[in-house]
Amino acid sequence: MGSRFVLVLHSHLPYVLGKGRWPFGEEWLHEVVLETYLPLLEGLECLAHDDIPAPIAIGLTPILMEQLKSPDFVTKFRTWTDAKRAALEEDVSRLPDTPEVRELNIFYRDELERRRSQFDALGGDVVGAFASLQERGRLEVMTSCATHGYMPLFGNDESRRLQIRTGAAAYQHWMGRRPNGFWLPECGYIPGVERLLAEEGLRYFIADAAAFDTGPGQEYNNGHIPVATSAEAPWKPWDIGAGVAVFLRNPATSQRVWSRDLGYPGDGVYREFHKRCEGSGWQYWRITSKQTDLGSKELYRPAEARARTREDAADFASLLRDMATAHEQAVGDPGVIVTAYDTELFGHWWYEGPTWIVDMLRSLADQASVTATAPMDILNSRILPPGKLRESSWGAGGGHNNWMNPETAWIWDNIHDDQRHFIDLLPQLHGQTGDMLLREILLEESSDWSFLITTGQARTYGTSRFLEHHRKVRALFAAVDGTGQLPASQTELDDPVFKYVHLNDVRRA
Incomplete structure (x- = not known):
């Protein structure tokens, strides 16, 4: 052969x-x-x-x-x-x-x-x-x-x-x-x-x-x-x-x-x-x-x-x-x-x-x-x-500089904070709130936002898109920390992706 x-x-x-x-x-x-x-x-x-x-x-x-x-x-x-x-x-x-x-x-x-x-x-x-x-x-x-x-x-x-x-x-x-x-x-x-x-x-x-x-x-x-x-x-x-x-x-x-x-x-x-x-x-x-x-x-x-x-x-x-x-x-x-x-x-x-x-x-x-x-x-x-x-x-050089550098370090600081908070909240997250938070934190984590900033191809767009999803994550955190449930007005925060995926199904057993 x-x-x-x-x-x-x-x-x-x-x-x-x-x-x-x-x-x-x-x-x-x-x-x-x-x-x-x-x-x-x-x-x-x-x-x-x-x-x-x-x-x-x-x-x-x-x-x-x-x-x-x-x-x-x-x-x-x-x-x-x-x-x-x-x-x-x-x-x-x-x-x-x-x-x-x-x-x-x-x-x-x-x-x-x-x-x-x-x-x-x-x-x-x-x-x-x-x-x-x-x-x-x-x-x-x-x-x-x-x-x-x-x-x-x-x-x-x-x-x-x-x-x-x-x-x-x-x-x-x-x-x-x-x-x-x-x-x-x-x-x-x-x-x-x-x-x-x-x-x-x-x-x-x-x-x-x-x-x-x-x-x-x-x-x-x-x-x-x-x-x-x-x-x-x-x-x-x-x-x-x-x-x-x-x-x-x-x-x-x-x-x-x-x-x-x-x-x-x-x-x-x-x-x-x-x-x-x-x-x-x-x-x-x-x-x-x-x-x-x-x-x-x-x-x-x-x-x-x-x-x-x-x-x-x-x-x-x-x-x-x-x-x-x-x-x-x-x-x-x-x-x-x-x-x-x-x-x-x-x-x-x-x-x-x-x-x-x-x-x-x-x-x-x-x-x-x-x-x-x-x-x-x-x-x-x-x-x-x-x-x-x-x-x-x-x-x-096989490294991480395309995504982590002086221009994008603030993005990763925010991602790490949100990841820690999300993991801490996991035991109490269920239903619609948990599913929405999962979707938004996944979107916040996209490698594209930092890459667009680093290359200068679409720096403003990459920045605004990261901030959009980051702010949605923080708003959902506030809803959970403050009331334990999602106010009706917060449904506008939701992006229509992965609607069939539920946090209870993908979190670690």
Whole structure:
């Protein structure tokens, strides 16, 4: 048997439904559905139709599923696409009247109509479409923390447990089965979290290769952990305890897509993300070159981009074959190559990305040396060696600075205070009050608020969203501390997510 290839996609957006529109808010959700999730679903269905063996793993965070399953989202997405259609029609008068521009405008109109028809054919149920592919064995859907909370910085295990348990409960509610895989938000690992995952029957998660502890051999479960170099570690999954495995991202494959200088998305023929038509937001230009300023970008040519996508997909499949061959020659054993990306990179940021994924999986299926495989198929077919991870994340230097720094320390001070108070109150929390507090403290803990502040992408929005949920938590605390029950006026504090999850069901027994 040859080497195995595991493609993992992580899909996440914070809770933005009903929380602003543009430039920050619901527009994010609408764009990634149109540009990423629908094209990806279309491509995966094409692979299924052609009986191409190409299973992948895709994570859908619970808070993302909550929004996608909301009838409010379905209605708003249809309204938004109607507005995008009207804006395309108006672009005819905004842009130069040339055959190339008219042809590109028609290209976008046709694509928008296809996506809208696809959405309507699904009944607006994007999550259900992924669930259907899973039921047919075409992919594995992973879960995550309820609201993408960054667990290494949490103040206690019970707060971590509530994020994990709520995430597992949401998955079962929408997918109709228990999850096997778990995406640690921001790849944030802290020793011992595997015990919490095991409590929910979770079997594996993904981590950066740099998280693997390559120190001296250690005793572990009456066995000995072998020393593995950082180059060797990503080539196999590891048992890190409690019956939980870790798959490590392979740095070489990640670089080929993520790298600003070496990655495929930076090719000049691909569509430019940052230049948009004023008034409509549609993107009519190509990257041209990394040195070309926005004002000098050339017009996008879909046919040229399509041809390059096939070339880059074949190149990536060739890279996997070469890596697998070199590894097997060096160690005498086929390995596992894991590559993991944010799903939204494909389509939203890299317009041609979903097509590249499908082309790459087709190219890989044409040869026998490397086989696309789902994580559980690997775990069910081998005995894993014991390993150990160090506290880590995908952030700069593997640390926590992307979320905890001088600009965001106040957020964590408040989160820790609220977590302590919540845990102290747990024995007396029941019914509606307890459920509301659970929802709001989970939303307060989202990693996105501190990340948006740190990167400066949406500092004001990140600050206001954290404060919104923090103030709701404090108001609910006051209601509990003052009267022991929720005043009728306080029901306006409640956000309509995880309504089927009850504190009594997820608190520690």
